[in-house]
Amino acid sequence: MATIHDVARHAGVSAATVSRVLNGRETVDPALAVRVQSAVSALGYRRNSVARNLRRRQTTLWAVLISDIENPFFTSLVRGVEDVGRSEGYSVVLCNTDEDTTKESEYIAACLADKMAGVIISPTSDTSDVSPLVEAGTAVVAIDRELSQVTLDTVLVDNEGGAEQATRHLAERGYRRIACITGPRRTSTAIRRLRGYQRAIKATGLTADKSLIRHADFREAGGYAAMAALLDEDVRPDAVFAANNLMTVGALECLVDRGLTVPDDVGVVGFDDIPWARLARPSLTTVGQPTYEMGKSAAQLLSGRIATPGRPATRVTLQTELHIRESTNRPPA
Amino acid sequence: MATIHDVARHAGVSAATVSRVLNGRETVDPALAVRVQSAVSALGYRRNSVARNLRRRQTTLWAVLISDIENPFFTSLVRGVEDVGRSEGYSVVLCNTDEDTTKESEYIAACLADKMAGVIISPTSDTSDVSPLVEAGTAVVAIDRELSQVTLDTVLVDNEGGAEQATRHLAERGYRRIACITGPRRTSTAIRRLRGYQRAIKATGLTADKSLIRHADFREAGGYAAMAALLDEDVRPDAVFAANNLMTVGALECLVDRGLTVPDDVGVVGFDDIPWARLARPSLTTVGQPTYEMGKSAAQLLSGRIATPGRPATRVTLQTELHIRESTNRPPA
DNA sequence: ATGAAAGCGCTAACAA
DNA sequence: TTGTTAGCGCTTTCAT
Numbered sequence: 001m002a003t004i005h006d007v008a009r010h011a012g013v014s015a016a017t018v019s020r021v022l023n024g025r026e027t028v029d030p031a032l033a034v035r036v037q038s039a040v041s042a043l044g045y046r047r048n049s050v051a052r053n054l055r056r057r058q059t060t061l062w063a064v065l066i067s068d069i070e071n072p073f074f075t076s077l078v079r080g081v082e083d084v085g086r087s088e089g090y091s092v093v094l095c096n097t098d099e100d101t102t103k104e105s106e107y108i109a110a111c112l113a114d115k116m117a118g119v120i121i122s123p124t125s126d127t128s129d130v131s132p133l134v135e136a137g138t139a140v141v142a143i144d145r146e147l148s149q150v151t152l153d154t155v156l157v158d159n160e161g162g163a164e165q166a167t168r169h170l171a172e173r174g175y176r177r178i179a180c181i182t183g184p185r186r187t188s189t190a191i192r193r194l195r196g197y198q199r200a201i202k203a204t205g206l207t208a209d210k211s212l213i214r215h216a217d218f219r220e221a222g223g224y225a226a227m228a229a230l231l232d233e234d235v236r237p238d239a240v241f242a243a244n245n246l247m248t249v250g251a252l253e254c255l256v257d258r259g260l261t262v263p264d265d266v267g268v269v270g271f272d273d274i275p276w277a278r279l280a281r282p283s284l285t286t287v288g289q290p291t292y293e294m295g296k297s298a299a300q301l302l303s304g305r306i307a308t309p310g311r312p313a314t315r316v317t318l319q320t321e322l323h324i325r326e327s328t329n330r331p332p333a
Numbered sequence: 334m335a336t337i338h339d340v341a342r343h344a345g346v347s348a349a350t351v352s353r354v355l356n357g358r359e360t361v362d363p364a365l366a367v368r369v370q371s372a373v374s375a376l377g378y379r380r381n382s383v384a385r386n387l388r389r390r391q392t393t394l395w396a397v398l399i400s401d402i403e404n405p406f407f408t409s410l411v412r413g414v415e416d417v418g419r420s421e422g423y424s425v426v427l428c429n430t431d432e433d434t435t436k437e438s439e440y441i442a443a444c445l446a447d448k449m450a451g452v453i454i455s456p457t458s459d460t461s462d463v464s465p466l467v468e469a470g471t472a473v474v475a476i477d478r479e480l481s482q483v484t485l486d487t488v489l490v491d492n493e494g495g496a497e498q499a500t501r502h503l504a505e506r507g508y509r510r511i512a513c514i515t516g517p518r519r520t521s522t523a524i525r526r527l528r529g530y531q532r533a534i535k536a537t538g539l540t541a542d543k544s545l546i547r548h549a550d551f552r553e554a555g556g557y558a559a560m561a562a563l564l565d566e567d568v569r570p571d572a573v574f575a576a577n578n579l580m581t582v583g584a585l586e587c588l589v590d591r592g593l594t595v596p597d598d599v600g601v602v603g604f605d606d607i608p609w610a611r612l613a614r615p616s617l618t619t620v621g622q623p624t625y626e627m628g629k630s631a632a633q634l635l636s637g638r639i640a641t642p643g644r645p646a647t648r649v650t651l652q653t654e655l656h657i658r659e660s661t662n663r664p665p666a
Numbered sequence: 667a668t669g670a671a672a673g674c675g676c677t678a679a680c681a682a
Numbered sequence: 683t684t685g686t687t688a689g690c691g692c693t694t695t696c697a698t
Contacts, residue, residue, distance in 0.1 A: 014685045049446040050387045051675035054690050070408045094427035113382040249609050276582050281614030347669045384691035387674050
């Protein structure tokens with residue numbers, strides 16, 4: 001591998017000049033610049049970013065820590081981050097924490113060791129410890145879920161509002177025994193979506209029944225199991241609000257397996273859109289989130305924080321949108 | 334940030350000793366090791382990987398270059414890579430080329446600059462140029478698609494066989510005018526899957542008609558447009574084989590929009606499974622691929638090549654599996 | 667078993 | 683504008 005010194009020798013200039021040409025900051029005599037360029041291509045020189053990063057004491061890398069790479073919600077969000085990041089000269093690296101606190105802290109340590117310029121994290125838990133990053137002065141933005149210990153730039157949707165709207169919609173369609181399958185207690189989204197559900201139950205005058213509420217793991221199997229448990233109760237629910245996309249799918253599969261019809265026997269609303277929702281039968285009523293925009297906002301916050309480390313933390317809250325489809329299509333009471 | 338020298342000073346030993354303790358290779362006096370460890374935690378020392386990688390002239394990073402991060406086929410494959418990589422001490426970094434040759438070559442350059450220990454690539458084209466990596470001695474493995482210019486370790490499925498089986502299945506179910514929506518000509522998978530389709534058409538004695546073959550872009554919109562074009566022909570097909578998951582979805586949506594019934598009016602088989610296939614109505618007959626295994630195999634090949642750079646290139650071909658569901662469910666002729 | 671010293675390839679001060 | 687020099691933080695000879 002050719003180094004800058006090889007290029008310098010070949011072009012008959014100093015290493016500093018080669019560096020100047022390559023980085024295009026300072027002005028260099030055009031004739032020299034040309035000689036450097038041709039030496040670069042003659043030798044097939046390629047910059048060693050590792051050395052560069054060490055010397056500059058910074059990288060142009062962003063890490064995105066998400067909890068499930070197979071969940072379309074996260075991949076779409078990553079696209080938003082990527083587009084902004086690339087346009088500002090950053091490379092975006094994906095890390096899959098798998099809802100696993102251990103993996104998460106390993107990745108946080110790695111981000112530190114690798115001197116990431118910025119980190120966007122969807123924490124596995126409200127109490128995830130990002131303090132090593134914060135203390136080291138790394139720019140951090142939380143997305144989708146909040147962190148309780150520290151005040152960070154954060155991008156969220158109106159989880160309570162979205163959940164309330166979804167639940168109200170079920171009530172308006174005449175469903176009376178509405179269940180809620182929410183996520184793990186350790187995540188802010190699960191808590192807030194449950195709260196929105198509860199608010200709607202109260203507002204519509206339906207009886208709140210604790211046995212209608214289940215906490216699952218935001219995964220398909222968890223949604224399936226929670227639905228099964230709800231159906232095994234003495235009085236089964238006639239509708240269910242599921243707090244994320246995968247659990248909705250699980251719940252639906254359970255209903256199919258039990259021979260129950262949606263929306264006639266049971267109405268279903270999910271949080272998060274599902275790709276190819278048009279193909280599912282019945283098509284699914286969902287609380288849609290602006291995933292791409294969320295990623296984009298987070299990236300913009302990160303970029304801003306890198307530029308101005310001391311600025312106060314911002315919280316961006318985006319709106320959800322209820323997409324009414326067939327799974328709640330029962331005539332109003 | 335504390336450095337190794339700070340730790341050394343604090344523990345009253347040399348930097349070399351700290352390094353030895355931290356890397357656990359050579360033997361160090363247990364008493365010293367303890368002093369080093371406590372100095373490490375006292376100072377909150379964290380390794381600087383950038384410096385380490387520069388000095389060691391190698392990293393423990395793998396890059397995976399995939400063409401669509403939102404395609405579940407690729408994300409599932411990445412899981413396989415990740416699991417093997419992590420178990421061997423590598424961090425896996427994802428790069429999204431977006432079927433864009435420019436992005437792809439930028440990422441290849443970045444892999445080189447960042448001194449990646451290995452690269453797993455699903456090339457955007459048969460003629461994608463990975464030679465910079467190969468020449469620099471970086472371990473490279475191709476996955477899902479072949480490269481024509483160079484001989485690399487490669488993980489594929491039996492694309493021709495899978496496509497032939499799918500097409501034969503349609504013929505056996507009594508479909509007579511079977512169309513094929515395949516991918517871009519520049520990708521080996523598109524070519525091979527088309528070839529398998531053609532082989533089956535010939536073998537079953539159906540008439541081969543060029544107007545039944547369409548090349549699209551492996552995306553949903555492309556599949557939709559190709560299906561629309563097929564339906565606009567004078568004689569419309571009574572079945573379609575689509576060469577990947579997203580195009581299958583597009584084709585199906587087109588059929589729905591045109592008011593055609595699957596499988597009665599048109600039979601459909603897709604290549605690649607589709608998540609939540611059970612929810613789609615009709616459920617989809619697909620050529621399933623062992624995605625996780627593919628990722629795992631690629632990772633094992635990569636690991637082997639890093640260990641033994643000179644060894645001859647291996648090609649792993651995994652089998653596909655036809656999953657017969659409702660979308661081809663027409664009684665045999 | 668331990669320490670001293672060199673240097674990975676680059677960029678940023680500083681001098682000229 | 684250009685060149686000289688030092689050093690980012692680490693690992694690895696080589697001596698001891």
